Amino acid sequence: MNNKTIKQKKTGLVYIVPTPIGNLSDITHRALSILNEVDLIAAENIIHTSQLLKHFNIKKYLTSLNQHNELKKTIYLINKIETGKNIALVSNAGTPIINDPGFNLIKACQNKHIRIIPLPGACSIITALIGSGLPANKFCYEGFLPTKKNDRCNLLKLIKKEHRTIIFFETSHRIILSIKDIINELGSDRNIVITRELTKYWESIYRTNASNMLQLLQSNPDYCKGEMIILIEGYKEVLLETIQKKHINTFLLLNQTLSLKQSTILTSKIHGIKKKIIYQYAINQLKYDKKNK
Structure with a gap:
């Protein structure tokens, strides 16, 4: 029985390429290199991306990939990639996929084991x-x-x-x-x-x-x-309990012989006050003492 070598068809690559969010100088050298080398650029808006490419003297074929045609265009792009074409995915500005079209394409590439190469770059x-x-x-x-x-x-x-x-x-x-x-x-x-x-x-x-x-x-x-x-700003819990003089006196007395942690725990148990109230006082007091030395 003769052994036959089966040549596997080479698929293309998908590059996720961030573009500037305003200042064109923010584009990376690598992004420009990839845009120059790929066979096809999938753009959220062809006119917008054409202006970017013209600025950097890049001449490439563009196809649209937007919220209205994403499902249909994903099939088209997958077919191109499976014939060996390298694709660059770009949005109007910043990093693609984040609040922009392209997720379905990337998911389809993952399912078909097509290599995805994300580039770092501008992100608003x-x-x-x-x-x-x-x-x-x-x-x-x-x-x-x-x-x-x-x-x-x-x-x-x-x-x-x-x-x-x-x-x-x-x-x-x-x-x-x-x-x-x-x-x-x-x-x-x-x-x-x-x-x-x-x-x-x-x-x-x-x-x-x-x-x-x-x-x-x-x-x-x-x-x-x-x-x-x-x-x-994230939520900050408001502590309803406040430290009183008797709490402070107990803590200071215990802290003469015990560690900060032990003094905090014992003061909390003696007065029924939350440990973090005592601990926060202690930390703030240490900062004050250090500052006024």
């Missing part, structure tokens, strides 16, 4: 987060706030006690309505940040509490223009 929500001054070690991204008031308020109620920094996209014509709902559902003192037109000439970052933010936006209509991102 990460750019907004690192410039916000809010905690960036833990955060959640929720896409666009719902357009209808009831849906928007219901979502805000659900995230009211979310401890992580919360990130939303919002449109300029709805920003004031959304800030009013944030005040009603999350409180007027909740710290928020609004970024506007990131990396562009009119780039702005506003940081204040929700009440002041509303006044700021209402006082100057120009502050409501452009592409906007809302970042909301």
